[in-house]
Structure formats: C-alpha cells, structure tokens
Amino acid sequence: MIPLRAKATWHIRTGVHMERSSRRTREFGGEIRILLLAEDSLIRVGITALLQMADDLSLVAETQDEEIAHTLALELAPDITVLSASAETPFRGAVVERLSAVSRLVYVGACQPDVAHQVITCGAAAVFDPRGRPQALPDIIRVAAANDTLIMPTCGPLKMTRIPTATRASEERDLPLAPDALTNREAEVLLLLAQGYANQEIANKLSVSSATIRSHVHHLLTKLSVRSRAHAVALAYESGLIRAVEQGLRQTA
Structure with a gap:
C-alpha cells in the first residue's frame, strides 16, 4: 500500500x-x-x-x-x-x-x-x-x-571518530570515578562505546546478548552520572578515564 x-x-x-x-x-x-x-x-x-x-x-x-x-x-x-x-x-x-x-x-x-x-x-x-x-x-x-551513538564531525567519508584524549595532565579533569569502580566487562563496553559501536555490535564482539549490553550501559551511565552514551564517552575522554581504563585492562590481561 x-x-x-x-x-x-x-x-x-x-x-x-x-x-x-x-x-x-x-x-x-x-x-x-x-x-x-x-x-x-x-x-x-x-x-x-x-x-x-x-x-x-x-x-x-x-x-x-x-x-x-x-x-x-x-x-x-x-x-x-x-x-x-x-x-x-x-x-x-x-x-x-x-x-x-x-x-x-x-x-x-x-x-x-x-x-x-x-x-x-x-x-x-x-x-x-x-x-x-x-x-x-x-x-x-x-x-x-x-x-544514541556518538558521531563526531568529519569532512571526509562518513565514519565514527573518537574524541582525542587529553595528552597533558593539566588538560584533564579529575576522574569521574576510580577505574576499579567499573567491572572488567563494563570497562570493555565503555571502550567499545568510545569506538562508536552499537549495542548489537558490542554484544557480537563480547559473545553476549544485546540485553546484557543494555544492562552494562545502564550501569555505566549511572556510575558516571550522565544521561546518554554520548555524554558518557565525552566525559570519559575529557577526564582521561578512557586511558586509565585501557591501562587497567592491560594490567589484568
């Protein structure tokens, strides 16, 4: 019709x-x-x-x-x-x-x-x-x-672009929470969110259900006291939390 x-x-x-x-x-x-x-x-x-x-x-x-x-x-x-x-x-x-x-x-x-x-x-x-x-x-x-995926501006082909991590301590804010306040799975989900992956894509990468990923995302937003995935990623990059989480996962690997 x-x-x-x-x-x-x-x-x-x-x-x-x-x-x-x-x-x-x-x-x-x-x-x-x-x-x-x-x-x-x-x-x-x-x-x-x-x-x-x-x-x-x-x-x-x-x-x-x-x-x-x-x-x-x-x-x-x-x-x-x-x-x-x-x-x-x-x-x-x-x-x-x-x-x-x-x-x-x-x-x-x-x-x-x-x-x-x-x-x-x-x-x-x-x-x-x-x-x-x-x-x-x-x-x-x-x-x-x-x-609700974070998409940054680009003048070239359509793509997801990560927000640059601050490189100097003077440019970083205090961490919104200690990296060990996140479970290993929540940390993995945060890093994948930062790369622009959607829930189903994250679920496929981690071999879990999309419902499980939604639960992890909800816990992340609550712990970071933000309203959206986009804000969570922006805050994590701006504060240096992304780098701290990456280092923490490498140490536990």
Missing part, C-alpha cells in the same frame, strides 16, 4: 509549519519523527527537502525560534530534534542542553573538534559536519534514533 502524501498544517498557537502523515508512527516500527530548528531559512529548506526524500523519516515540525522549538519538543515528543547551526549562530550550550533534555538531539554544523566535544558534553546524541557529505544526514539521524 502506497502511503498518502503528508498534509501540511499550521500550529494554531505558534504558526509553525507542521506535517501530518498517514504513515505508521515509530511506536509501531515505522517512521522516525523529527523536529527541525534552523534559524537560516535556506538551510532549513535544504534539510527539509533532504528529509522528505526518505520514506522512514517524518518532519513533524520546523521552526527558526528556540523557544518555539522547546515547546514543540514537549508537545510533539519527536524521536529526534535536529538543531542546525550556521556561521551567524555560534554554538550555544544552553540551547543544546535544553533541547537534549526533552529529545535526542542531532547537531548539524561545521565545527571544530573542540566545539563538537562541547556539544556532546551538553547532551547531544550526535554531531554532524555536513560539508563533506550533506546527503548522509538521514543516516546520521537513523543511527542516533536507534542507538
């Missing part, structure tokens, strides 16, 4: 353009529902056109206003909020934190690794630099919606 064309409507209170579709919602294994925040109208039109080409992605609302975006995220509960930054709108951590608290956030914009690191630390699920392959955005959204 061919799905009906989505019908455009208007949010009565805010005047925001919204889409209504007859296709199944993600609750039933269907499309990924997306909210788009982009101040630049040209960028907004481009991202909208790109998303509308994908059958499994549904743009439920778009706006250029941060306050309206937050209200819509609360009302519509999208699977993903896409925040597009432009040269005229530099990174604002408060906006990322606020939107990440109510929806998984994909940050789209040309930014250096240090800025991308800040975005992830503020709670974003993914950071995507569109300069190399802008058409890869739908794939980034799918990965973020399915796995």
Whole structure:
C-alpha cells in the first residue's frame, strides 16, 4: 500500500509549519519523527527537502525560534530534534542542553573538534559536519534514533571518530570515578562505546546478548552520572578515564 502524501498544517498557537502523515508512527516500527530548528531559512529548506526524500523519516515540525522549538519538543515528543547551526549562530550550550533534555538531539554544523566535544558534553546524541557529505544526514539521524551513538564531525567519508584524549595532565579533569569502580566487562563496553559501536555490535564482539549490553550501559551511565552514551564517552575522554581504563585492562590481561 502506497502511503498518502503528508498534509501540511499550521500550529494554531505558534504558526509553525507542521506535517501530518498517514504513515505508521515509530511506536509501531515505522517512521522516525523529527523536529527541525534552523534559524537560516535556506538551510532549513535544504534539510527539509533532504528529509522528505526518505520514506522512514517524518518532519513533524520546523521552526527558526528556540523557544518555539522547546515547546514543540514537549508537545510533539519527536524521536529526534535536529538543531542546525550556521556561521551567524555560534554554538550555544544552553540551547543544546535544553533541547537534549526533552529529545535526542542531532547537531548539524561545521565545527571544530573542540566545539563538537562541547556539544556532546551538553547532551547531544550526535554531531554532524555536513560539508563533506550533506546527503548522509538521514543516516546520521537513523543511527542516533536507534542507538544514541556518538558521531563526531568529519569532512571526509562518513565514519565514527573518537574524541582525542587529553595528552597533558593539566588538560584533564579529575576522574569521574576510580577505574576499579567499573567491572572488567563494563570497562570493555565503555571502550567499545568510545569506538562508536552499537549495542548489537558490542554484544557480537563480547559473545553476549544485546540485553546484557543494555544492562552494562545502564550501569555505566549511572556510575558516571550522565544521561546518554554520548555524554558518557565525552566525559570519559575529557577526564582521561578512557586511558586509565585501557591501562587497567592491560594490567589484568
């Protein structure tokens, strides 16, 4: 059965353009529902056109206003909020934190690794630099919606990129917890998360079930006092925990 064309409507209170579709919602294994925040109208039109080409992605609302975006995220509960930054709108951590608290956030914009690191630390699920392959955005959204996997910006082929570990003690924060506070299995899972692997991939590598990996990830987030896998990896790299865990596993091997 061919799905009906989505019908455009208007949010009565805010005047925001919204889409209504007859296709199944993600609750039933269907499309990924997306909210788009982009101040630049040209960028907004481009991202909208790109998303509308994908059958499994549904743009439920778009706006250029941060306050309206937050209200819509609360009302519509999208699977993903896409925040597009432009040269005229530099990174604002408060906006990322606020939107990440109510929806998984994909940050789209040309930014250096240090800025991308800040975005992830503020709670974003993914950071995507569109300069190399802008058409890869739908794939980034799918990965973020399915796995909350850390994705760092790249101008070359689409790939997972690790956040650089601080090389000098003066650049590192205090460890968020002692490395021995993690079990060996949790330490292994953390290192694989840092390499961009999804739950099922980690399960395959460690020869356990994906449910077991979800349990380990939950324990990691609790011990690190963070909300997302992406934030856990960013914190582990920034503080030097990754290096300490690697050394600990080598010593026990």
